[in-house]
Amino acid sequence: MDTAAQGGNRLARRAFIKGGLAMSAVLGSGQAGAQWSQSLRYPDPGVEILDPSFTKYRIFNSSIERLATGFRWLEGPVWIGDGNYLLVSDIANNQIIRWDESTGKASVFRKPANFPNGNTRDRQGRLLTCEGAVTRRISRTEYSGNIITLTDSFEGKPYNSPNDIICKTDGSVWFTDPPFQLGNDYEGRISKQELPDAVYRIDAQARKVHRVINDLAGPNGLCFSPDEKKLYVVEGRAKPSRILWVYTVGPDNELSEKTKFLEVDGAGALDGIKCDQDGNIWAGWGSNGAPGADSAKLDGVMIFNPQGQAIGHIHLPERCANLCFGGEQNNRLFMASSHSIYSVFVNTRGAVAFD
Numbered sequence: 001m002d003t004a005a006q007g008g009n010r011l012a013r014r015a016f017i018k019g020g021l022a023m024s025a026v027l028g029s030g031q032a033g034a035q036w037s038q039s040l041r042y043p044d045p046g047v048e049i050l051d052p053s054f055t056k057y058r059i060f061n062s063s064i065e066r067l068a069t070g071f072r073w074l075e076g077p078v079w080i081g082d083g084n085y086l087l088v089s090d091i092a093n094n095q096i097i098r099w100d101e102s103t104g105k106a107s108v109f110r111k112p113a114n115f116p117n118g119n120t121r122d123r124q125g126r127l128l129t130c131e132g133a134v135t136r137r138i139s140r141t142e143y144s145g146n147i148i149t150l151t152d153s154f155e156g157k158p159y160n161s162p163n164d165i166i167c168k169t170d171g172s173v174w175f176t177d178p179p180f181q182l183g184n185d186y187e188g189r190i191s192k193q194e195l196p197d198a199v200y201r202i203d204a205q206a207r208k209v210h211r212v213i214n215d216l217a218g219p220n221g222l223c224f225s226p227d228e229k230k231l232y233v234v235e236g237r238a239k240p241s242r243i244l245w246v247y248t249v250g251p252d253n254e255l256s257e258k259t260k261f262l263e264v265d266g267a268g269a270l271d272g273i274k275c276d277q278d279g280n281i282w283a284g285w286g287s288n289g290a291p292g293a294d295s296a297k298l299d300g301v302m303i304f305n306p307q308g309q310a311i312g313h314i315h316l317p318e319r320c321a322n323l324c325f326g327g328e329q330n331n332r333l334f335m336a337s338s339h340s341i342y343s344v345f346v347n348t349r350g351a352v353a354f355d
Contacts, residue, residue: 067099
């Protein structure tokens with residue numbers, strides 16, 4: 001997520017963690033600190049149908065739930081099914097948070113964590129993390145708990161601030177590397193940019209690193225289509241507004257046929273993305289920080305069909321930076337949203353679940 005480009009509010013807040021499904025909290029002044037409580041009505045008015053095709057994905061009696069709150073800037077959620085918990089990066093607090101489904105409580109999983117951003121799992125179930133500052137690397141947590149470096153440089157130069165990460169079923173690891181966390185000492189460390197904005201791939205066996213995209217300004221969220229023949233990448237600093245590009249993925253993992261999937265109109269801004277089993281794109285959504293933008297109407301998650309048409313909008317009281325599918329049936333959408341973790345059950349599943 002590129003907060004430097006958003007002109008967002010960065011007021012320091014007390015570090016506290018509270019669990020509970022229907023809790024409300026006041027975190028401070030401004031929109032993000034507004035009091036919130038779970039809707040008692042079915043269907044939840046926060047799950048908006050923009051096109052009739054989205055009706056089948058909304059579960060009539062499933063509500064948006066706030067699972068935990070009190071953080072500074074949440075990103076990179078990943079579901080750990082064999083442990084029945086969610087991990088999410090709290091970047092500005094330099095920690096990874098663990099939310100347990102069995103207890104409904106959140107706790108610190110790792111601190112310090114090198115200002116972590118995106119997280120995923122490899123095909124062996126090990127945690128992969130984009131460490132956005134200090135180490136500026138892709139790390140892997142071994143079964144023993146030891147943390148090793150998969151890569152921290154390309155052609156002898158350190159990465160900028162690894163941002164989002166995915167693992168293909170062939171074991172290759174793909175990540176974006178914008179300069180977002182180089183510009184301040186709040187969500188990273190002020191450092192010199194030595195590499196161009198880019199997307200990289202780490203081969204599964206040889207662990208050789210390839211630069212696969214180098215012409216996007218601020219590459220951000222990325223995901224594969226269900227058949228992994230398409231790669232979607234957000235261009236976070238495209239002008240005048242953010243763009244979601246789609247590439248054809250060849251049998252050798254080479255990319256071709258770069259196509260504009262959608263360009264955001266007005267003040268909206270997409271961030272982290274995931275694909276469901278039907279090929280719909282679920283995108284973290286909010287304001288681009290433009291003067292006069294109505295964040296209250298924008299914040300949440302937007303859903304686009306495979307043709308790029310907006311079909312649904314999950315409204316949240318905070319900007320959603322990233323999201324993931326999880327839960328026992330892979331049909332629970334977890335949303336990392338500024339200060340809080342939200343979830344809602346939906347009638348679809350994530351495209352590529354860990355198994």
